[in-house]
Amino acid sequence: MRIHNALWGLLAGAVSINALLHADNEPSAAVAGNLLARTNHDDTDYEHSRSCHNSPKHRACWDGHRNLWTDYEDMSKVPRGKVRKFEFTITNGYIAPDGYNVSKMLVNGQYPGPPIEGDWGDTFEIIVHNKLNNGNGTALHFHGVQQLGTNHMDGASGITQCPIPPGESMKYRWRANQYGSSWYHSHFSLQYTDGVLGPIIIHGPTSVNYDEEYTLLLSDWFHESAFTMFYAEVFGAPPIPESKLLNGKWKFPCSTTDPRCLPSKGGFSGIKFKKGKKYKLRLINTSTTFLQTFWIDGHNFTVAAADFVPIEPYKTNVINIAIGQRYDIIVEANADTSKQTDFWINMKNCLIPPGTPPVECSAEDGRTGIVRYDSSSKMDPPTISNCANNKVCQEEPLASIRPILKKNVPAPPASVLQDLFPSWDSWPNNSVPFEQSLGHKWNMANETFFVDWAKPTYTYLGLEGQRKPFPESYQPIYLNEKDKWVYFVINANFTPTRSGKAPIPIDHPIHMHGHDFAVLAQATHQQYTEGSVKLSLENPARRDTAVLPGGGFLIIAFETKNPGAWLMHCHLAFHSSSGFSLQFIERESEILQQLSGHQAKTYHKQCEDWRKAWETNPAREGLRDSGA
Numbered sequence: 001m002r003i004h005n006a007l008w009g010l011l012a013g014a015v016s017i018n019a020l021l022h023a024d025n026e027p028s029a030a031v032a033g034n035l036l037a038r039t040n041h042d043d044t045d046y047e048h049s050r051s052c053h054n055s056p057k058h059r060a061c062w063d064g065h066r067n068l069w070t071d072y073e074d075m076s077k078v079p080r081g082k083v084r085k086f087e088f089t090i091t092n093g094y095i096a097p098d099g100y101n102v103s104k105m106l107v108n109g110q111y112p113g114p115p116i117e118g119d120w121g122d123t124f125e126i127i128v129h130n131k132l133n134n135g136n137g138t139a140l141h142f143h144g145v146q147q148l149g150t151n152h153m154d155g156a157s158g159i160t161q162c163p164i165p166p167g168e169s170m171k172y173r174w175r176a177n178q179y180g181s182s183w184y185h186s187h188f189s190l191q192y193t194d195g196v197l198g199p200i201i202i203h204g205p206t207s208v209n210y211d212e213e214y215t216l217l218l219s220d221w222f223h224e225s226a227f228t229m230f231y232a233e234v235f236g237a238p239p240i241p242e243s244k245l246l247n248g249k250w251k252f253p254c255s256t257t258d259p260r261c262l263p264s265k266g267g268f269s270g271i272k273f274k275k276g277k278k279y280k281l282r283l284i285n286t287s288t289t290f291l292q293t294f295w296i297d298g299h300n301f302t303v304a305a306a307d308f309v310p311i312e313p314y315k316t317n318v319i320n321i322a323i324g325q326r327y328d329i330i331v332e333a334n335a336d337t338s339k340q341t342d343f344w345i346n347m348k349n350c351l352i353p354p355g356t357p358p359v360e361c362s363a364e365d366g367r368t369g370i371v372r373y374d375s376s377s378k379m380d381p382p383t384i385s386n387c388a389n390n391k392v393c394q395e396e397p398l399a400s401i402r403p404i405l406k407k408n409v410p411a412p413p414a415s416v417l418q419d420l421f422p423s424w425d426s427w428p429n430n431s432v433p434f435e436q437s438l439g440h441k442w443n444m445a446n447e448t449f450f451v452d453w454a455k456p457t458y459t460y461l462g463l464e465g466q467r468k469p470f471p472e473s474y475q476p477i478y479l480n481e482k483d484k485w486v487y488f489v490i491n492a493n494f495t496p497t498r499s500g501k502a503p504i505p506i507d508h509p510i511h512m513h514g515h516d517f518a519v520l521a522q523a524t525h526q527q528y529t530e531g532s533v534k535l536s537l538e539n540p541a542r543r544d545t546a547v548l549p550g551g552g553f554l555i556i557a558f559e560t561k562n563p564g565a566w567l568m569h570c571h572l573a574f575h576s577s578s579g580f581s582l583q584f585i586e587r588e589s590e591i592l593q594q595l596s597g598h599q600a601k602t603y604h605k606q607c608e609d610w611r612k613a614w615e616t617n618p619a620r621e622g623l624r625d626s627g628a
């Protein structure tokens with residue numbers, strides 16, 4: 001992906017960022033230019049289709065009485081569904097998805113792992129076998145799934161479980177109150193970057209009609225192990241990916257004299273279009289480092305859902321997707337096929353800092369996959385575009401994300417906004433002035449997150465004996481009042497840190513477990529001060545991942561409706577691993593009640609086994625990451 005050296009230097013903090021910052025143009029104008037007229041719903045009769053069955057012409061309905069307007073956060077209103085079973089074995093293996101042979105960790109021998117697929121309201125049962133031979137534990141998290149009443153199935157190691165020790169298994173079971181597109185991934189250290197992930201597809205209503213669908217997993221890709229690269233983050237900056245993958249495929253331009261170069265294994269993923277049909281594409285960003293820009297040559301599209309939340313449709317021809325985010329888009333197969341029948345699907349890294357245009361058209365090859373109207377074609381399309389219409393590197397504007405199921409947020413008294421600012425600390429000794437420090441770790445709310453896998457949050461809460469006070473590095477934020485709106489500012493604007501150094505202003509995709517939060521405000525390069533910003537309270541954007549723009553702030557709110565220990569972290573995996581994380585302890589007295597006696601015993605046994613396995617694990621001596 002050839003990001004130029006300036007970017008590396010910038011990330012490493014070695015060059016002045018001013019040169020790049022002055023390029024901060026007026027993003028709103030550029031964004032508006034890209035945002036085509038909103039649909040008048042002329043291509044969907046969804047306002048009139050509340051009581052029918054889901055079909056290509058009636059995607060807003062579901063089963064006759066549930067539809068796009070059903071409150072899916074109320075489990076009693078969700079379809080009953082059936083039980084869907086999956087069995088995943090995690091192993092080590094060699095793969096070459098982009099034509100370069102690398103050692104990774106695989107789900108059922110493949111990357112990406114097989115889909116978890118079913119319908120709205122179904123119960124999903126996933127048995128995970130840890131057959132890794134490198135001593136790694138594992139744990140599966142189901143990204144964006146709210147886990148209403150099943151916090152213990154959240155798969156966060158060090159929080160809701162001890163890791164699954166090598167040679168052992170664990171069964172997850174949860175019910176899908178939401179529907180849409182997402183992904184599952186390991187929540188053991190940096191393991192998802194090394195391959196342990198796959199799509200989650202939950203069929204339900206959609207705010208735009210379509211005929212058929214495809215799932216597109218978009219990812220950056222590294223040729224080294226994430227565990228090795230972690231040192232690059234701590235002693236410098238997040239490593240730059242070598243490659244990018246669309247559904248686990250790409251062509252890396254490697255040197256054929258390199259024995260790891262296997263060009264015959266690389267290639268482009270293709271999807272087939274039939275003229276006149278409409279396709280739902282589930283775009284799922286499973287990246288580790290970069291925000292990406294996505295577009296398809298010769299096509300416009302309509303955005304129908306953001307994360308697990310159906311939205312009022314809007315048209316565009318290019319979209320930015322942060323790590324962990326998803327968009328369901330509907331593309332009409334109506335391209336001009338008189339000169340070509342193959343079209344590039346493009347994906348480009350967004351340049352950091354935010355608000356700047358993408359790398360010049362020539363700097364990075366945007367070609368990532370192919371749409372084919374002639375299914376027999378094997379040709380590469382003639383290139384139409386290698387730049388995304390000046391799309392700036394910024395999350396989709398909040399005003400575009402208007403949930404169909406409307407929820408308003410009560411205005412907060414200014415004093416209740418709690419500041420969870422990110423910052424840097426010197427590492428390994430946080431008393432050393434930053435300039436003299438060897439490395440750094442990330443803080444959230446002035447503390448570096450770190451959990452002991454052998455003593456998860458649940459153990460401190462009293463699942464294996466007495467309730468004990470948390471160590472500071474567990475960063476619990478207690479939310480004990482029931483059904484109450486809580487509000488947080490995540491302020492990245494040069495907050496004083498312990499070591500006196502402010503982090504370089506780049507975008508951080510903030511993800512929360514157990515909730516869709518409302519996004520009340522989002523600003524780039526701007527200081528948050530009380531009362532200085534008008535909050536969006538009337539049906540604001542709701543999702544599980546939103547960007548904290550570089551040097552700016554993000555204000556979120558959610559209702560304490562789901563008891564549990566829920567992580568909130570940066571989804572740039574290397575940041576989360578170096579401490580950019582914290583946890584909410586929501587309605588503590590109700591958390592452990594969710595486990596049956598049998599489940600509590602299983603938890604204890606798995607922890608005992610993990611503690612035993614860990615004693616002889618050589619990784620004990622190395623630089624350990626935050627855990628989650």
Ligand SMILES: *[C@@H]1O[C@H](CO)[C@@H](O)[C@H](O)[C@H]1NC(C)=O
Binds near residue numbers: 094101102262
């Ligand atoms: C990939 O590399 C491993 C280790 O060197 C080797 O065993 C394996 O055969 C290679 N795979 C291919 C397809 O060449």
Ligand SMILES: *[C@@H]1O[C@H](CO)[C@@H](O)[C@H](O)[C@H]1NC(C)=O
Binds near residue numbers: 189228622
């Ligand atoms: C996990 O496996 C990687 C190699 O794939 C190794 O570098 C790392 O130390 C292991 N970590 C743990 C905690 O076992």
Ligand SMILES: *[C@@H]1O[C@H](CO)[C@@H](O)[C@H](O)[C@H]1NC(C)=O
Binds near residue numbers: 289347350
């Ligand atoms: C996925 O997210 C990363 C990180 O936020 C970003 O750089 C990348 O551009 C995104 N991919 C797409 C296709 O939007």
Ligand SMILES: *[C@@H]1O[C@H](CO)[C@@H](O)[C@H](O)[C@H]1NC(C)=O
Binds near residue numbers: 299300335336
């Ligand atoms: C995409 O939208 C633009 C602006 O409305 C329009 O000019 C163009 O013809 C559209 N392209 C296609 C393939 O529909």
Ligand SMILES: *[C@@H]1O[C@H](CO)[C@@H](O)[C@H](O)[C@H]1NC(C)=O
Binds near residue numbers: 429430431432433
């Ligand atoms: C950490 O740094 C401070 C200030 O330089 C020093 O006084 C202290 O001894 C150091 N601590 C350790 C454990 O090295």
Ligand SMILES: *[C@@H]1O[C@H](CO)[C@@H](O)[C@H](O)[C@H]1NC(C)=O
Binds near residue numbers: 496
């Ligand atoms: C962060 O912590 C340090 C020392 O623990 C303290 O001096 C400083 O005031 C704190 N900063 C904020 C903004 O809370």
Ligand SMILES: [Cu+2]
Binds near residue numbers: 507509570575576580
């Ligand atoms: Cu981050």
